[in-house]
Amino acid sequence: MKFGSLPRVRLANLPTPIQEMPNLTKLLDGAKLWVKRDDLTGLALGGNKARKLEYLMGDVLDKDCNYVVTHAGFHSNWCTQTAAACRKLGLGIVLVKTAPHDNWEPENWDANHLLHKLMGAEIEVTKPDNLRTKLDAQMERLRKEGYRPYYMPVGGSVALGAMGYVNAILEIINQSQEMEVPFDYIVHCTGSGGTQAGLVMGVKAFNSEIKIISVADDSSPPEEHIAKALPIIKEAENILGFNIKVTNEDLTVLNDFGGGGYGFISEEKINAVKILAETEGIFIDPVYTAPAVAQMIDLVKKKKFRKDSNVLFLHTGGTAALFSYKDPFKANIIGEKLPWTIPPWSPKSG
Numbered sequence: 001m002k003f004g005s006l007p008r009v010r011l012a013n014l015p016t017p018i019q020e021m022p023n024l025t026k027l028l029d030g031a032k033l034w035v036k037r038d039d040l041t042g043l044a045l046g047g048n049k050a051r052k053l054e055y056l057m058g059d060v061l062d063k064d065c066n067y068v069v070t071h072a073g074f075h076s077n078w079c080t081q082t083a084a085a086c087r088k089l090g091l092g093i094v095l096v097k098t099a100p101h102d103n104w105e106p107e108n109w110d111a112n113h114l115l116h117k118l119m120g121a122e123i124e125v126t127k128p129d130n131l132r133t134k135l136d137a138q139m140e141r142l143r144k145e146g147y148r149p150y151y152m153p154v155g156g157s158v159a160l161g162a163m164g165y166v167n168a169i170l171e172i173i174n175q176s177q178e179m180e181v182p183f184d185y186i187v188h189c190t191g192s193g194g195t196q197a198g199l200v201m202g203v204k205a206f207n208s209e210i211k212i213i214s215v216a217d218d219s220s221p222p223e224e225h226i227a228k229a230l231p232i233i234k235e236a237e238n239i240l241g242f243n244i245k246v247t248n249e250d251l252t253v254l255n256d257f258g259g260g261g262y263g264f265i266s267e268e269k270i271n272a273v274k275i276l277a278e279t280e281g282i283f284i285d286p287v288y289t290a291p292a293v294a295q296m297i298d299l300v301k302k303k304k305f306r307k308d309s310n311v312l313f314l315h316t317g318g319t320a321a322l323f324s325y326k327d328p329f330k331a332n333i334i335g336e337k338l339p340w341t342i343p344p345w346s347p348k349s350g
């Protein structure tokens with residue numbers, strides 16, 4: 001099947017704007033810094049998943065399914081946007097979320113968990129060891145009840161989902177021409193690998209010179225992240241219908257600001273959130289976009305970019321997560337020690 005003829009449901013407000021970051025540029029004085037506002041894609045509170053879901057939901061409707069079953073961490077942005085897409089299209093949604101133990105409950109409902117509840121998603125909380133069994137059981141239950149469930153892997157990071165970011169590259173190339181700004185780099189956060197896979201395929205497919213710098217959402221070695229993105233690219237090469245020959249060398253992953261682990265908070269991540277808020281009035285999230293911004297700032301400070309280069313930070317959203325980290329943010333702002341670095345909802349907690 002060819003890229004242009006894949007089933008697609010319009011869910012995102014596109015194109016998202018590209019804005020200058022003049023104050024951050026001036027402060028760091030090392031490269032021209034820009035932001036692509038994929039936090040403004042719409043669909044719940046916006047974010048990168050809206051682009052992926054356009055293709056994934058296209059497939060759901062094409063296969064005549066009426067329920068989606070997916071999984072992720074307790075405060076997942078992916079779950080929020082997937083639930084929103086399901087509600088918009090009148091479909092049922094089951095979220096199997098991982099936490100320290102089965103049926104884990106927070107004291108307060110806030111951030112993404114509150115949004116999941118508000119959308120009436122069916123939620124099951126499990127420890128990671130039981131995830132596969134719980135997902136299979138949910139699929140089986142729905143089938144027995146007469147529904148036609150569709151399983152979506154975490155982050156929508158499969159070939160179809162990645163098509164959303166192949167499309168984003170086309171969008172950026174067009175904006176770059178209109179704005180007469182030749183972007184040299186895109187800096188973004190990588191987690192489950194779908195965004196990275198799409199971006200890397202996009203620059204290859206459309207013969208762009210833009211270099212993709214992917215920043216890990218944790219401290220695991222770059223090879224582990226590359227090993228997530230490459231199979232998605234291999235799978236997508238078949239869907240795209242042309243041979244784009246992506247190799248390991250096309251994938252750059254940096255992991256200097258993972259903060260010890262996925263979702264862990266650190267002073268560095270908090271400072272990245274604060275610097276963007278203070279200089280540009282833009283809010284990023286502590287889990288994904290903060291490590292990417294921290295890494296980008298570090299690269300500028302270490303003069304890894306030429307001063308006249310145009311660096312585009314891809315803001316992939318996730319801002320709702322800020323509110324689940326309110327206690328460490330408050331501590332940092334009033335000059336106290338962080339109350340925790342491993343979030344209570346992380347399976348690594350306790």
Ligand SMILES: Cc1ncc(COP(=O)(O)O)c(C=O)c1O
Pocket residue numbers: 047048077078155157189190191192193194195196285288289316317318319
């Ligand atoms: C806000 C945000 N940015 C970046 C990512 C990483 O994207 P991907 O999973 O496609 O690597 C995620 C994934 O959940 C996210 O929620």
